[in-house]
Amino acid sequence: MNKLKIFLSKRLGFMTLLVFTLWLKTIIAYYVDFSLGVADPLQHMILIFNPIATTVILLSIALYITRAKISYIVMGVIYVLESALLYGNVLYYREFSDFLSFNTIAGASKVSKGLGSSASSLVQAHDFIYGIDFIIIAVLFLTHFIKLDSRPMRKLTAIAATMLGVFLFSFNLTIAESNRPQLLGRTFDRAYIVKYLGLNTFLAYDSIKTVQNNQVRSEAVGTDMDDVLSYVENNYAKPNPNYFGKAKGKNIIIIHLESFQQFLINDKVNGQEVTPFLNSLYNDKNTMSFDNFYHEVGQGKTSDAENMLETGLFGLPEGSLFTKLGSDNTFQAAPAILGQKEGYTSAVFHGNVGSFWNRNVVYKNMGYNYFFDSNYFNKTNDSSLEYGMKDKLMLSESVKYLEQLQQPFYAKFITVTNHYPFQLPDEDNDGFAAPTTNNSVVNNYFVTAHYLDNSLKEFFNYLKDSGIYDNSMIVLYGDHYGLSNSQNPDLAPLVGVDSNNWDDFNNSQMQKVPFMIHMKGLKGGINHTYGGEIDVLPTLLHLAGIDSKQYVQLGTDLLSQKHNPIVIFRNKNFVTPHYTVLKDSDGNPEVYRNKTGELVNLDEDPVLKQKVAKWQKYVNEKLKMSDTINNKNLLRFYTPTGFTPVDPKNYDYQNEIQKLVQTRDSLGLKSTSVYSQNNNKPTTGLYNTDAPELNGDRTFIDSWSSILKNKDTDETK
Numbered sequence: 001m002n003k004l005k006i007f008l009s010k011r012l013g014f015m016t017l018l019v020f021t022l023w024l025k026t027i028i029a030y031y032v033d034f035s036l037g038v039a040d041p042l043q044h045m046i047l048i049f050n051p052i053a054t055t056v057i058l059l060s061i062a063l064y065i066t067r068a069k070i071s072y073i074v075m076g077v078i079y080v081l082e083s084a085l086l087y088g089n090v091l092y093y094r095e096f097s098d099f100l101s102f103n104t105i106a107g108a109s110k111v112s113k114g115l116g117s118s119a120s121s122l123v124q125a126h127d128f129i130y131g132i133d134f135i136i137i138a139v140l141f142l143t144h145f146i147k148l149d150s151r152p153m154r155k156l157t158a159i160a161a162t163m164l165g166v167f168l169f170s171f172n173l174t175i176a177e178s179n180r181p182q183l184l185g186r187t188f189d190r191a192y193i194v195k196y197l198g199l200n201t202f203l204a205y206d207s208i209k210t211v212q213n214n215q216v217r218s219e220a221v222g223t224d225m226d227d228v229l230s231y232v233e234n235n236y237a238k239p240n241p242n243y244f245g246k247a248k249g250k251n252i253i254i255i256h257l258e259s260f261q262q263f264l265i266n267d268k269v270n271g272q273e274v275t276p277f278l279n280s281l282y283n284d285k286n287t288m289s290f291d292n293f294y295h296e297v298g299q300g301k302t303s304d305a306e307n308m309l310e311t312g313l314f315g316l317p318e319g320s321l322f323t324k325l326g327s328d329n330t331f332q333a334a335p336a337i338l339g340q341k342e343g344y345t346s347a348v349f350h351g352n353v354g355s356f357w358n359r360n361v362v363y364k365n366m367g368y369n370y371f372f373d374s375n376y377f378n379k380t381n382d383s384s385l386e387y388g389m390k391d392k393l394m395l396s397e398s399v400k401y402l403e404q405l406q407q408p409f410y411a412k413f414i415t416v417t418n419h420y421p422f423q424l425p426d427e428d429n430d431g432f433a434a435p436t437t438n439n440s441v442v443n444n445y446f447v448t449a450h451y452l453d454n455s456l457k458e459f460f461n462y463l464k465d466s467g468i469y470d471n472s473m474i475v476l477y478g479d480h481y482g483l484s485n486s487q488n489p490d491l492a493p494l495v496g497v498d499s500n501n502w503d504d505f506n507n508s509q510m511q512k513v514p515f516m517i518h519m520k521g522l523k524g525g526i527n528h529t530y531g532g533e534i535d536v537l538p539t540l541l542h543l544a545g546i547d548s549k550q551y552v553q554l555g556t557d558l559l560s561q562k563h564n565p566i567v568i569f570r571n572k573n574f575v576t577p578h579y580t581v582l583k584d585s586d587g588n589p590e591v592y593r594n595k596t597g598e599l600v601n602l603d604e605d606p607v608l609k610q611k612v613a614k615w616q617k618y619v620n621e622k623l624k625m626s627d628t629i630n631n632k633n634l635l636r637f638y639t640p641t642g643f644t645p646v647d648p649k650n651y652d653y654q655n656e657i658q659k660l661v662q663t664r665d666s667l668g669l670k671s672t673s674v675y676s677q678n679n680n681k682p683t684t685g686l687y688n689t690d691a692p693e694l695n696g697d698r699t700f701i702d703s704w705s706s707i708l709k710n711k712d713t714d715e716t717k
């Protein structure tokens with residue numbers, strides 16, 4: 001005891017005590033108040049370790065101060081601020097399932113709006129833990145158990161303490177990056193950064209990013225928009241009169257096929273079709289199917305695909321636009337345009353946590369009315385894989401919300417089971433026999449794709465049986481590759497290529513993803529037009545009867561006579577209807593003939609060489625235009641006529657069920673939801689799924705009471 005007393009009465013000893021109590025409180029918050037999705041023992045270790053480094057670094061600042069009293073005061077202030085940050089995050093998390101960012105803290109009004117009225121209801125019984133340390137420390141001082149150490153500190157000791165913190169931090173970072181590569185580069189999710197590196201690092205990282213963004217933005221002026229507008233005017237392709245307005249007033253259902261590549265369509269393994277349902281849809285006379293459609297994502301993967309489809313602008317050259325700029329940027333996105341022009345209600349269904357890819361924030365800026373994230377689905381032990389709910393469960397549990405949406409609706413379903421590492425429990429496989437290459441990732445990819453296909457068949461059956469189908473345009477697209485270039489040589493024999501001959505051209509062919517527009521009465525067929533994700537928004541708006549002319553979108557309507565068929569990859573490579581142009585490691589163009597896959601010698605074809613240079617200039621210019629618009633947040637300077645800028649404050653995804661019911665009740669007989677049109681009776685009974693997790697129990701499909709109950713208990717616990 002005496003030893004402890006002596007230790008704590010040294011300045012370093014006191015600092016150790018503070019590091020310890022802050023660590024303890026943080027760990028309690030991690031395990032009791034936050035849900036960080038810690039999966040394996042290593043992640044637990046990283047989590048337990050991560051609060052230490054930054055607290056050591058911060059508290060060591062006080063050690064540089066020679067005067068004892070001031071040094072103790074500074075240490076105390078840092079401790080109070082750290083404790084406040086922790087508890088602030090605990091409260092904020094309870095309300096928003098998210099962490100305090102630089103902007104939330106800086107915009108004090110927002111925070112108080114967020115926490116203000118409800119702050120007291122957010123306090124829970126065990127919260128005394130977050131404050132009891134102050135009483136204990138005060139008592140220790142008052143009883144003279146701890147005394148002030150008035151001896152001056154050696155600078156070297158202070159430096160050593162800081163260095164220790166820096167060393168611990170580098171260690172933490174190395175292990176974190178090895179468990180989750182590109183953690184900071186791609187910034188998938190705020191929760192990931194907290195899980196791996198702690199709250200302090202998250203806040204520091206977020207602050208640096210915000211200040212950098214703000215700097216670029218502050219340099220921008222309204223006249224920067226002039227160039228953009230004239231570019232967009234030249235880029236515009238007017239709608240094809242045969243298709244314009246063909247889907248006017250119809251529901252638009254977007255189905256995001258996770259990691260789904262075009263080569264799976266019509267493919268067979270051991271004589272068995274991999275995706276029989278999607279094949280039937282692909283070949284349906286009411287489906288317009290594109291077979292030269294490419295994904296165009298960068299590091300933001302799913303979020304880049306979403307960004308292109310919603311905004312008609314590219315993602316960023318590095319990282320994800322959703323996480324880097326999505327919190328503050330001004331968007332003129334599909335949900336707002338459709339909502340304002342044609343009265344659409346918009347919703348996203350996705351069985352992962354809402355903060356992944358910063359969706360819970362970005363969707364508000366895009367004007368999405370509803371976001372049903374994993375909170376709105378029933379979670380049981382076997383309902384989720386790494387990236388969220390299994391597709392059969394997510395889709396079947398969505399319809400109890402879907403049927404309540406006012407029509408027409410613009411509803412996006414983001415599937416996730418066909419995601420790397422493509423591991424599907426055996427019980428979810430209906431006996432599909434995977435290929436037997438030496439690469440299990442390649443083999444498993446076919447199994448999860450097959451599962452996704454089955455899930456969609458169930459969903460479509462419901463759409464047909466409920467009548468929603470008759471009144472909807474259904475759009476399906478693959479967001480990006482599932483098998484990366486490094487896996488492709490093992491895939492080669494399955495797509496009829498010798499692994500030894502597999503080259504960059506073959507890799508580029510693998511970037512083709514499905515794009516299908518299905519609607520009863522639509523003149524379909526296989527359309528060979530070259531295009532990509534950037535072209536989807538103008539195509540859909542024109543089908544919905546909205547001219548894209550005044551919006552700042554960089555793609556062109558795939559159905560327009562004036563469509564520009566140069567497909568732009570985010571790394572400046574590109575594909576034209578005849579050539580694929582990829583850069584070699586020195587940045588020189590390698591040009592392949594699409595028909596044969598052979599390499600063209602440009603020196604023997606000066607005319608083509610010139611054309612390639614011209615195309616490249618166009619590609620670079622377009623990407624640069626997109627980056628300028630996004631980085632400088634230029635859309636804040638331009639409001640299309642008749643468009644009202646989206647105010648994210650009007651959106652909130654906390655009480656979706658109450659919102660649905662309130663809207664229905666207040667509209668009364670005017671309610672256009674499927675439920676209301678069905679004489680206020682649910683249609684969920686029409687949903688049939690063989691998902692083994694449900695064990696034949698329909699409760700989760702038919703009733704939302706369990707979700708309401710969870711929410712209630714959350715609020716009162």
Ligand code: GP9
Binds near residue numbers: 352419
């Ligand atoms: C997670 C999911 C996956 O919510 O959308 O994103 P990805 O890893 O494909 O970018």
Ligand code: MN
Binds near residue numbers: 258259301303
């Ligand atoms: Mn994806």
